[in-house]
Amino acid sequence: MVFFYKEDLEYTMYLPPKFFGPKMKTHIKQELMKNLEGKSLGRMGYVICIIKVDEHHVNTGIIDYQTGCVTVNARYSAILLRPFKNEVIDARVTVVNELGFYTEAGPLTIFVSRHAMPPDLLEGYDRDVEAWISDDKEVEIRQRCIVRLRLLGVMTDTKQITAVGTIKDDYLGLISMGY
Numbered sequence: 001m002v003f004f005y006k007e008d009l010e011y012t013m014y015l016p017p018k019f020f021g022p023k024m025k026t027h028i029k030q031e032l033m034k035n036l037e038g039k040s041l042g043r044m045g046y047v048i049c050i051i052k053v054d055e056h057h058v059n060t061g062i063i064d065y066q067t068g069c070v071t072v073n074a075r076y077s078a079i080l081l082r083p084f085k086n087e088v089i090d091a092r093v094t095v096v097n098e099l100g101f102y103t104e105a106g107p108l109t110i111f112v113s114r115h116a117m118p119p120d121l122l123e124g125y126d127r128d129v130e131a132w133i134s135d136d137k138e139v140e141i142r143q144r145c146i147v148r149l150r151l152l153g154v155m156t157d158t159k160q161i162t163a164v165g166t167i168k169d170d171y172l173g174l175i176s177m178g179y
């Protein structure tokens with residue numbers, strides 16, 4: 001399983017007549033980057049960056065006679081982020097509450113429930129410091145610390161990618177305090 005991968009994709013865009021001319025391909029490239037970078041493509045993944053736009057494969061387009069716009073298909077290569085179930089990743093804790101904690105790994109938001117924590121953390125939520133503290137006081141999961149977790153489920157949306165994780169397995173849990 002690969003977290004990041006390169007994919008060749010195609011994007012359909014509508015180009016108004018004012019952009020016809022010698023800088024049309026430059027405008028198409030700028031529009032692709034503006035419309036796609038930082039966006040989720042559903043099951044394909046999350047577009048981290050567009051590597052290149054293949055200018056030789058930009059179709060001449062089809063004219064819409066009512067508006068004057070042209071429908072153009074542009075091929076491009078992009079780096080996509082696509083997390084998989086059971087993948088182990090490192091993430092920064094952003095929110096800690098009595099139900100568990102939220103982490104972020106780039107654009108991916110992961111929730112770790114109190115039931116997906118080791119037994120020594122189950123009753124260890126401290127409201128005063130907003131942290132999960134182990135029975136022996138050695139592990140303290142609080143905001144800004146780094147944890148290693150396993151993804152139990154991944155949900156993709158048109159706007160974001162979210163997941164549910166666990167730190168219950170061997171070699172998972174707190175990595176650094178991150179102060």
